[in-house]
Amino acid sequence: MSRQEPPPIPLDPSPARDPGGVTLVVGAGGAASAAAVGAQRSLQRAGVRVGGVVGSSSGGAVAAALALGWEAGTTEAVLRRLWMPAVMRGARQRAALRLALPGLARGAAFALSEGGALTERVRRAFGEARFEDARIPLRIVATDLDSGERVRLEQGSVADAVRASLSVPLLFPPVPWQGRQLVDGALSDPLPVLEAVGWGSEVVVAVGFMSRAPLRAGGALAAVLSTHVAAVNSLMRLASAYYDLAAPLRVLRLEPAPFAVTPMFDGSGTAEAIAAGERAMDDAMQDLARLLP
Helix, strand or coil, X not given: CCCCCCCCCCCCCCCXXXXXXXXXXXXXXXXXXXHHHHHHHHHHHCCCCEEEEEEECHHHHHHHHHXXXXXXXXXXHHHHHHCCHHHHCCCHHHHHHHHHCHHHXXXXXXXXXXXXXXXHHHHHHHCCCEHHHCCCCEEXXXXXXXXXXEEEEXXXXXXXXXXXXXXXXXXXXCXXXXXXXXXXXXXXXXXXXXXXXXXXXXXXEEECCEEECCCXXXXXXXXXXXXXXXXXXXXXXXXXXXXXXXXXXXXXXXCCCCCCEEECCCCCCHXXXXXXXXXXXXXXXXXXXXXXX
């Protein structure tokens, strides 16, 4: 019996809503991405309208929670369950066999984990929610596995989009979508500021972080995650340097301490990250005021 593929994720056949105001961009960074929850709380308290949310990788899950209007406590609880070593369980012995005998699984995408635990948690969290249900316009970034192209997701199932943007290659299977295979958004754009700038935003508040592999990972898993983290961190440095040099862009970058570097799949610091994000946004409010028209 063939495995049932998740339903396709539609991609912007029509113009998106213009968010206006401040767009909040949530970059890759594991549990540290939850700092954007605190940043949004600070913006709301200051009376600054968040007109759109964009997320990549772990930031896609946070962006979806913010756009759907979840309370901070609900968001924290869900994110803690998403970023746990348990999401990597499943089929590792079979993966080892496929490495040794690739002919047994022709045409199938290799992954150390089947990804079922991650898919289950994402679907349990976001249910049947669709982008059209969001209280704040939402975009999530994934990556085309074959071309490396950034893929913008802004219609259809939120759960499918989040799942695609979290799919670390070789660790989790890609998500099929209209003939494409979608993987982790961090591989094409770990801090998708340009998605917000092209959306008609007045100012972009970008919450981005460096990452590191889980401290207790070993063997093939450690090799995959270390390689992935190195690639994503390199892209994050390039993106940050570009936005610093691009004078026409009105971008305020936040990297709340002490969560600038956090292990992947470790949700223990989620509450602290939210608090750190709120403090960082409070401290940067005067800088934001200078950027606002």
